[in-house]
Amino acid sequence: MLLERYLESLGSEAIQEALGLDGPRPALVRPTQDPKFGDFQINGAMALGKELGRPPRELAQPIAEALTGVDAIAKAEVAGPGFVNIHLEPAWIASKLTEALRDPARNGVPTVEDVSKIVVDFSSPNIAKQMHVGHLRSTIIGDAIARILSFMGHDVVRDNHLGDWGTQFGLLIVGMREWGDEEALHATPVPELERVYKLASQRAGNDDAFAERARAELAKLQNGDEENRRLWEHFVDVSRTTLNAVYAELDVSFDTWLGESAYHDALPGVVEELLARGIARVDDKAVCVFWDDIDSAPKALRKQKTPFIVRKKDGAFLYSTTDIATVQYRKEHLRADRALYVVDNRQGLHFQQLFAVMKLLGVDMDLEHIGFGTVLGNDGKPLRTRDASGNVITLVSLLEESKQRARQRIEEGIAEGRLRVRPEEIDEVSRVVGIGAVKYADLRQNRLSDYQFDWDKMISFQGNAGPYLQYAYARCASIFAKGEVDMDAMAASATIRLDAPAEQVLGKHLLRFADVVYQAGTTSQPHLICEHIYELARAFNGFYAECPVLDAEGPTRESRLGLTALSARQIRRGLGLVGIGVVDRM
RNA sequence: GCGCCCGUAGCUCAGCUGGAUAGAGCGGCGGCCUUCUAAGCCGAUGGUCGGAGGUUCGAGUCCUCCCGGGCGCGCCA
Numbered sequence: 001m002l003l004e005r006y007l008e009s010l011g012s013e014a015i016q017e018a019l020g021l022d023g024p025r026p027a028l029v030r031p032t033q034d035p036k037f038g039d040f041q042i043n044g045a046m047a048l049g050k051e052l053g054r055p056p057r058e059l060a061q062p063i064a065e066a067l068t069g070v071d072a073i074a075k076a077e078v079a080g081p082g083f084v085n086i087h088l089e090p091a092w093i094a095s096k097l098t099e100a101l102r103d104p105a106r107n108g109v110p111t112v113e114d115v116s117k118i119v120v121d122f123s124s125p126n127i128a129k130q131m132h133v134g135h136l137r138s139t140i141i142g143d144a145i146a147r148i149l150s151f152m153g154h155d156v157v158r159d160n161h162l163g164d165w166g167t168q169f170g171l172l173i174v175g176m177r178e179w180g181d182e183e184a185l186h187a188t189p190v191p192e193l194e195r196v197y198k199l200a201s202q203r204a205g206n207d208d209a210f211a212e213r214a215r216a217e218l219a220k221l222q223n224g225d226e227e228n229r230r231l232w233e234h235f236v237d238v239s240r241t242t243l244n245a246v247y248a249e250l251d252v253s254f255d256t257w258l259g260e261s262a263y264h265d266a267l268p269g270v271v272e273e274l275l276a277r278g279i280a281r282v283d284d285k286a287v288c289v290f291w292d293d294i295d296s297a298p299k300a301l302r303k304q305k306t307p308f309i310v311r312k313k314d315g316a317f318l319y320s321t322t323d324i325a326t327v328q329y330r331k332e333h334l335r336a337d338r339a340l341y342v343v344d345n346r347q348g349l350h351f352q353q354l355f356a357v358m359k360l361l362g363v364d365m366d367l368e369h370i371g372f373g374t375v376l377g378n379d380g381k382p383l384r385t386r387d388a389s390g391n392v393i394t395l396v397s398l399l400e401e402s403k404q405r406a407r408q409r410i411e412e413g414i415a416e417g418r419l420r421v422r423p424e425e426i427d428e429v430s431r432v433v434g435i436g437a438v439k440y441a442d443l444r445q446n447r448l449s450d451y452q453f454d455w456d457k458m459i460s461f462q463g464n465a466g467p468y469l470q471y472a473y474a475r476c477a478s479i480f481a482k483g484e485v486d487m488d489a490m491a492a493s494a495t496i497r498l499d500a501p502a503e504q505v506l507g508k509h510l511l512r513f514a515d516v517v518y519q520a521g522t523t524s525q526p527h528l529i530c531e532h533i534y535e536l537a538r539a540f541n542g543f544y545a546e547c548p549v550l551d552a553e554g555p556t557r558e559s560r561l562g563l564t565a566l567s568a569r570q571i572r573r574g575l576g577l578v579g580i581g582v583v584d585r586m
Numbered sequence: 587g588c589g590c591c592c593g594u595a596g597c598u599c600a601g602c603u604g605g606a607u608a609g610a611g612c613g614g615c616g617g618c619c620u621u622c623u624a625a626g627c628c629g630a631u632g633g634u635c636g637g638a639g640g641u642u643c644g645a646g647u648c649c650u651c652c653c654g655g656g657c658g659c660g661c662c663a
Contacts, residue, residue: 079606081606303588304589304590314661345590348657348658350663445599449591449599450656523602534610546627564622
């Protein structure tokens with residue numbers, strides 16, 4: 001259940017009733033910061049103090065009294081300047097947890113009342129280039145958001161908007177003729193394409209004739225030249241094979257792969273429409289939207305005077321043009337209500353402009369730029385794709401390194417008799433732990449902040465890191481294995497009670513899950529789920545240290561098994577919502 | 587020049603959109619493995635929230651200015 005929403009409605013009713021108001025007022029329910037103030041506090045009385053011209057404490061008193069009879073609330077008392085502190089009734093919490101335990105499909109998380117069709121546009125790498133650490137964020141943040149929204153019950157379309165149609169293909173076609181190595185293209189296609197691209201773009205920089213040839217080849221490709229088309233298709237093909245391997249490793253999938261090329265035919269129409277409707281005009285032979293021309297344009301855009309160019313003076317289209325066509329497609333063909341663009345913060349201006357244009361075009365869709373910070377190096381400057389020794393930090397090599405480090409730790413642990421991994425499971429556990437560590441290091445941070453890339457931190461196995469959470473899960477699973485108790489059967493019948501302090505702490509964390517999922521989903525902030533699961537794992541580890549499960553007896557044993565099962569499922573589900581897996585033994 | 591973002595413990599970061607005595611991890615210090623996995627648990631230490639004003643019952647959070655850093659700004663994506 002959505003706890004805060006429930007308490008908010010209780011509080012709001014209590015305020016209206018207790019104070020004899022004509023309508024409901026927000027109760028402003030917030031979790032308390034310190035357990036001595038109870039579990040939640042109602043701040044609404046202080047806000048009302050001014051409106052009603054009465055001392056907040058005086059208003060808080062009847063509110064607290066109105067709440068004291070409610071099942072969920074053990075005690076409601078006035079404190080400080082006018083807080084109403086709510087202590088939840090442990091028996092009530094326990095009954096809610098028991099309900100969640102009986103609900104393996106949803107873990108007590110309700111589905112949304114109004115379902116939206118939401119396109120999540122994420123990852124979107126350029127074809128013919130290797131993915132590097134910079135691509136990690138969009139890919140895993142977008143994946144996590146898509147997972148969360150789906151779980152909430154929304155109709156989600158995961159779209160990989162590949163960069164498969166830009167100027168780089170002119171360079172690649174010319175470059176392959178000049179320096180291409182058939183054998184290398186067959187054996188290691190993407191690195192070969194990258195090598196050739198680099199040569200070609202360098203050459204184009206100081207050889208105008210060469211650059212001109214590249215432009216001509218691009219034009220031929222875009223006009224349907226058969227040979228160039230075949231070459232391009234080959235580039236796309238080998239790139240997708242390589243990309244798929246990375247996505248498989250990351251357990252990321254897409255519903256559609258509608259790259260820029262998919263919208264090529266729509267681009268002239270986009271420009272025509274913008275011109276016909278007077279939104280864009282020609283300037284120096286290029287077609288641009290000038291914000292100064294448009295009274296209804298956002299103030300910030302008008303002030304900034306940066307035009308939105310949709311056709312270059314040479315007649316070529318840009319990604320701005322493609323993006324407009326893409327929104328139109330999503331609206332008309334996909335019937336989407338929303339689109340989320342999981343793209344680096346640095347493209348903020350582009351999206352601000354794009355969204356403003358779509359509004360001028362009258363496209364009724366909720367468009368959001370889900371920005372994220374830049375990946376920085378240890379020097380605090382944007383990370384270059386090469387490390388100090390000149391090697392490319394590809395995503396594949398990052399993931400490999402992490403898996404290897406995980407394996408090393410596991411082997412040490414086995415040798416020291418600490419870990420329980422069976423020899424035949426080492427590969428799988430290394431994979432789940434290694435990949436999970438990388439994902440967690442990224443996802444646990446607020447996506448908006450810049451990201452300082454640090455091998456040791458990213459592949460950390462201690463403290464607030466991926467393995468900590470997976471370890472807590474393995475402990476849960478291990479209890480059931482050792483006690484030879486079937487988790488699902490136990491979950492279907494156990495009744496949870498909260499007696500010991502550590503049980504109550506754990507129980508209160510478990511109760512918050514649905515709220516956290518909803519908050520993460522509505523604000524597109526996967527780190528909220530990471531934070532919650534971390535705190536849950538801590539609470540579980542505390543419980544684990546304090547409360548014997550298998551050695552307990554009767555209803556206590558059953559209840560503790562129930563708490564363990566619910567913890568296990570919530571950790572597994574929560575990690576699953578951000579794309580991280582678990583293992584039973586580690 | 588114009589526009590966006592950031593500055594919180596030695597380091598890396600949270601801080602639920604204005605609530606009470608600002609929280610974690612790492613590092614350092616001190617404890618805990620004859621009891622379900624020590625990748626764990628417990629404790630102590632660590633802060634003028636960049637600075638100065640302001641708004642109000644109440645500010646890390648909102649406003650103004652200043653200092654310091656990052657990013658984006660006409661034909662790349």
